Amino acid sequence: MSGGSAASALGLRSGSYGSLPAAVGGSGGAGGVRKAGARGWALRGEKERLQLLHRALRLVGRRRAGVLLLLAVASAAVFCSLFAVVKDDSSSISIVNNYEVPNTIQKSVYPSTTRPLMMSGDQYSSVVNKIELPNRIHLSYANFTHPCEGFSVPPTLVDKKRTGPRPCPVCYVSVDQAFALMPPEASPSPVLKNLNYISEDGIVANLSSQGSGFGGHPSLEQRNKSFDISESMTVHCGFVRGKKPGQGTGFDIKDDDLLEMEQCRELVVASAIFGNYDMIQHPRNISEFSKANACFYMFVDEETEAYVKNSSSLYSNNKVGLWRLVVVRNLPYEDPRRTGKIPKLLLHRLFPNVRFSVWIDAKLELIADPYLLLERFLWRKNATFAISRHYKRFDVFEEAEANKAAGKYDNASIDYQIEFYRNEGLSHYSPAKFPITSDVPEGCVIIREHIPITNLFTCLWFNEVDRFTSRDQISFSTVRDKIKARVGWMPEMFLDCERRNFVVQAYHRELLEQMIASGRRPPSTTDAPPSRKLRPGSRKAPPSKKPSVKRKKEKKSSSRRRVPKPVAAGMGAM
DSSP states (O other), X not given: OOHHHHHXXXXXXXXXXXXXXXXXXXXXXXXXXXXXXXXXHHHHHHHHHHHHHHHHHHHHHHHHHHHHHHHHHHHHXXXXXXXXXXXXXHHXXXXXXXXXXXXGHHHHXXXXXXXXXXXXXXXXXXXXXXXXXXXXXXXXXXXXXXXXXXXOOOOOOOOXXXXXXXXXXXEXXXXXXXXXXXXXXXOOOSSOOEEEEOOOSSOOOOTTSSSOTTTTOOOHHHHHHTTSOOSXXXXXXXXXXXXXXXXXXXXXXXXXXXXXXXXXXXXXXXXEEOTTOSOOOOOOSOOHHHXXXXXXXXXXXXXXXXXXXXXXTTEETTEETTEEEEEOBSOSBSSHHHHXXXXXXXXXXXXXXXXXXXXXXXXXXXXXXXXXXXXXXXXXXXXXXXXXXXXXXXXXXXXXXXXXXXXXXXXXXXXXXXXXXXXXXXXXXXXXXXXXXXXXXXXXXXXXXXXXXXXHHHHHHHHHHHHSOSOHHHHHXXXXXXXXXXXXXXXXXXXXXXXXXXXXXXXXXXXXXXXXHTTOOOOOSOSSOOOOOOOTXXXXXXXXXXXXXXXXXXXXXXXXXXXXXXXXXXXXXO
């Protein structure tokens, strides 16, 4: 094989391997191959350099893109964290003002319970709406910068055309924060540590004695002794007959309902309608967390239950909306208002395992989450019992005269009660009683923790209602002052305008039906004034006047009590 043929045979391989032609021999052919190999080497080197440069650029591009992507992700994370902090700081506080926008509270005022819960510093942890939170986190007021710190109620707006009571702004935290701020343990009870309740066998009706069979007809000596507070006490507190409250005691409740009530552990929101006197008001702005963890109970008699069944499309399986209806039978009083004082003041006996309770009169519509109320009026104030003071009257003597003028009760019974308290030392209210800010509460809302001292307070308050008139505003200060003189404890009283911030007062059913039957449109059931905005060219409508409606005068209290059948019983404990 010649060199040319050899070179030809090698072909492209000579371009690939430049040392191979030198070993092959041949003159011209050898030179041609060598020249072509040099040109090929130059081309090959240039191509490889271009490929190397291309690869380098690609590598640098990838690294640069990765760096840029990493920087972008880091920037986004920093931005989101800053946004979350700003968002939480701005929305963990809720200042509620029901002056102008009562219908938008749910959207703008009460935060969702899915909002991050502020821990310490910049750390956040999500809270899931479940009945039981396995990793429950507790915040302490000592180590927590409260978002409402420094907030104060602004001065009342002057409006010559609206001179009645109005709501004022209230600062709330989020539901998550309120739940986290719940005290992990019960508050201490001053002096009193163990409270038991009297249960007597074979009590018979004693119409000549004050009080009722349901209350046990405590003697005046027993009444006075109940104010001598000691570490362990046994007092009258209703339900004196039967096995336990609701079973053969009067104010009787089905066993299934009692069992459900015993399962309520943390918070109960309660109300009552007897004599079909009110319409059921449905709570609004309640968080999903509260719907799952709080109990909502409405006590009714058979008359009210029948009306609700026939008139409410929401009635289903003893529930109307959030309310679970509990039908009460064998009522101890003929007067529905007096019967209503049993669940109002004795919730600790009906719900023995509950820590906190919120009582709402049936004429009121709750428009705030109950956990916000506990945080605002109990835990933040380090209080165990909270009730609003009357918006206008501070003196018991004035309250008694107002009740007589309005025909709220038999005047002779009111006079007897006031004279009895005067002989015990009741005096007119004055600023000299400070830190007591009023002697007259607006008793339609009660927020409290169930501990021995608060249970004793409501027991003794109920005993006064059972002994004298059912007007609990008259007896409130007497019970409070007697307990305060012995142990230094007293209820927290907040502004009436703050109460009007979280409840809306509606009309009683009878009045509402009369207004509808007469063709008058019922006014809006809100304490907030109507919007002042008018269309261009429109004229102001003349102000409408509310019809004056008075309740019928009640007969003397001792003649209006029903006497349940006596049932043997023993001693009950708290």
